[in-house]
Amino acid sequence: MPPQATHAILAPSRPDEAASGPALEISGLIKSYAGRRVVDGLTLTLARGEIVALLGPNGAGKTTTIEISEGFRRPDAGTVRVLGLDPLRDAAALKPQIGVMLQDGVGAYTGAKARELLDLFAAYAAHPHDTAELLELVGLSDVAGTQVKRLSGGQRQRLSLALALVGRPALVFLDEPTAGMDPQARRGTWGLISQLRADGVSVVLTTHLLDEAEQLADTIVVINHGRVVATGSPAELVRAGAEGQIRFRAPAGLRLTSLSDALHAGASASEEAPGRYLITGERSPQLLASVAAWCAAQGVFAEDLAVERRTLEDVFLEMTGAELSA
Ligand SMILES: Nc1ncnc2c1ncn2[C@@H]1O[C@H](COP(=O)(O)OP(=O)(O)OP(=O)(O)O)[C@@H](O)[C@H]1O
Ligand SMILES: [Mg+2]
Numbered sequence: 001m002p003p004q005a006t007h008a009i010l011a012p013s014r015p016d017e018a019a020s021g022p023a024l025e026i027s028g029l030i031k032s033y034a035g036r037r038v039v040d041g042l043t044l045t046l047a048r049g050e051i052v053a054l055l056g057p058n059g060a061g062k063t064t065t066i067e068i069s070e071g072f073r074r075p076d077a078g079t080v081r082v083l084g085l086d087p088l089r090d091a092a093a094l095k096p097q098i099g100v101m102l103q104d105g106v107g108a109y110t111g112a113k114a115r116e117l118l119d120l121f122a123a124y125a126a127h128p129h130d131t132a133e134l135l136e137l138v139g140l141s142d143v144a145g146t147q148v149k150r151l152s153g154g155q156r157q158r159l160s161l162a163l164a165l166v167g168r169p170a171l172v173f174l175d176e177p178t179a180g181m182d183p184q185a186r187r188g189t190w191g192l193i194s195q196l197r198a199d200g201v202s203v204v205l206t207t208h209l210l211d212e213a214e215q216l217a218d219t220i221v222v223i224n225h226g227r228v229v230a231t232g233s234p235a236e237l238v239r240a241g242a243e244g245q246i247r248f249r250a251p252a253g254l255r256l257t258s259l260s261d262a263l264h265a266g267a268s269a270s271e272e273a274p275g276r277y278l279i280t281g282e283r284s285p286q287l288l289a290s291v292a293a294w295c296a297a298q299g300v301f302a303e304d305l306a307v308e309r310r311t312l313e314d315v316f317l318e319m320t321g322a323e324l325s326a
Pocket of ligand 2: 062063064103175
């Protein structure tokens, strides 16, 4: 994909309407299938012009939540307001203002050529993007005349993104937008999503790529079993608990009780494998200093001393469990 344009190329068609109230407000949302609750009291808010990333294991309820917000599924209970509107009752007013990239992509229209399909979607919009320009932006100009069914998976995904954007929406829902894309297309799409934000468009995206969420999102919402289990900026989530780890190598059999005594309350030392030591506790200069001081007092040279930061992946696995679930 080409570098992103710097002017407000993706700005909503009716920017004046993108001014007040949250872009998306979901409260106490409940949805069951065959008596099984897949969305279970979910509540979240997306401020206008921001990007929220929904993270969660397979089956957590992300797509269900998004499709209810798009007006494709009916909730059992709870309220959903999209740009201040009810997705079912106000569907006619809402549809022109939102862009939708479904998880399963463009499947149904496979006989049409990429450009034809985009032109068709543009014809339904009041103030569509220039379709040639949009194809260029998503890197599909070279295959504009190719039938959708002949496009590669990643190209189809990019077409699906173009279809979501062609009507100049104020809010876009991107369900796993970069799934199946090569690294270049993924970077290009990240650029495009950042450009959306810069142009005042609000974005809801789901992803299984934690670096994608970390790069793009203002707010990350972690969902498990249909419930929000954590919310915050990427930095806040990683900081939460401020837990850290210090590792070092030294001769096997150091006296761990003596080492633990030298650390502040709440920190502890263990020997993970012979000669490999792990200190866990609140990341602080004092913790690092007390480990080094203890080693110095014992005449121990700590090799490969490393302070490890919690990653978003650590947080995610803690919140949602590391085991596979249905
Ligand atoms: N139409 C349906 N009928 C019955 N069950 C459904 C239906 N749609 C979704 N489900 C179930 O609801 C649960 C949540 O599905 P959903 O697609 O929302 O998950 P998700 O978080 O998007 O997962 P993934 O990361 O795999 O895309 C799953 O257990 C799924 O099997
Ligand atoms: Mg999904």
